Amino acid sequence: MQLCSLYRFPLKSGSAELLDEGWCDELGLYGDRRWMVVDAATGKFLTQRVLPRMALLAARWQGDTRLLLSAPGMDGLLVPVPGPESVARGVLIWRESLQASDAGDAAAAWLTQLLDRPCRLVHLPNAKGIQIDQDYARVGERTAFSDGFPFLLIGQRSLDDLSARVGQLLDMRRFRPNLVIAGSAPYAEDSWRRIRIGDMEFRVVKPCSRCIIPTIDPLNAERDASREPLATLMNYRKGDGGVFFGQNLIGEGTGKLRVGMPVEVLE
Structure with a gap:
């Protein structure tokens, strides 16, 4: 497995910036949100x-x-x-x-x-970072203007599987991840608890519950009239507390991430 895409969102809810490499600091990917x-x-x-x-x-x-x-x-x-x-x-x-x-x-x-x-x-x-929910984080672990956690990870094959179910090729940017992983089985990230990317370690702490934003096309800002891909996710990814796609992560320490780095599941 490897890190195949790295996204940064300098402005919360603004468009994605595709990076080749990035530094992780105390609040997440440097400059993110x-x-x-x-x-x-x-x-x-x-x-x-x-x-x-x-x-x-x-x-x-x-x-x-x-x-x-x-x-x-x-x-x-x-x-x-x-x-x-x-x-x-x-x-x-x-x-x-x-x-x-x-x-x-x-x-x-x-x-x-x-x-x-x-x-x-x-x-x-x-x-002035924001303390992460202590149900999932330690005292002093902070994030920026994210919806709650410093990093969001999605497996590329998870998106490929969803695209096949919807019947159209979906842009990963609809889901606004920081980290995209290649080489894992669809939804394998659901079972991960701790991973290493290069020299950086991350705790996988919570599935990401999805709002209406993935129904908005990042290329033209138009909402899908059929509420896709959320409608399809509702059929097979619904659980207590919402519809889930991707995993929220907390980084341990600081370090550099680079596209192509190996990914290892530690737990």
């Missing part, structure tokens, strides 16, 4: 669940100090990483309330125009 769009009035996080157009919103790191925002029909905008003097904004992601750094009025105006609702862009410094 460190930015988030929030409602300007309430601070509540915004995603493709209610704003499918976010699938076409690209956010790409320019070194470590700036983010480039781009989208169809919009001029690109360079956004500096907020400094210590930036405004702290109260934000809400699921049930977690925290303070994040506001990225300024220019970014807010750009996103408000794109998404047609008042919003702000916020950034999460490494020092």
Whole structure:
């Protein structure tokens, strides 16, 4: 088995960035989901669940100090990483309330125009990571603006099997994983408890319950009228608490990942 794809999402619910290699830090893949769009009035996080157009919103790191925002029909905008003097904004992601750094009025105006609702862009410094649910994590283990865990893993053959059941080739980016594994049997990842990729070890802590986002085509931001592939997943991947596809992981320590690295199941 090997790591066959590595994805980063600099902006929560923005488009995927395909990497050849990446560093894993204390919050997950370096630069992953460190930015988030929030409602300007309430601070509540915004995603493709209610704003499918976010699938076409690209956010790409320019070194470590700036983010480039781009989208169809919009001029690109360079956004500096907020400094210590930036405004702290109260934000809400699921049930977690925290303070994040506001990225300024220019970014807010750009996103408000794109998404047609008042919003702000916020950034999460490494020092302000979010404690992972302690039912699955140790005290001090943190993530960024993910839906709960630092890494999401899917086996390529799991997607191949789902595509065959749906009757169309599905884009892996619908499911927004960080790590895609080649060479394992379909859904083999369901039984893994601990793995090693290169020199990095990961705990496999929880199946990923799926929302409506996989029904959105990442190429055109359109929802599937038949609610595929979620409708098919409901037939054979439904369990207590939702419909599951992929596994959430927590990394142990820091290190580099590179496409082509061997994957070993330790437990």
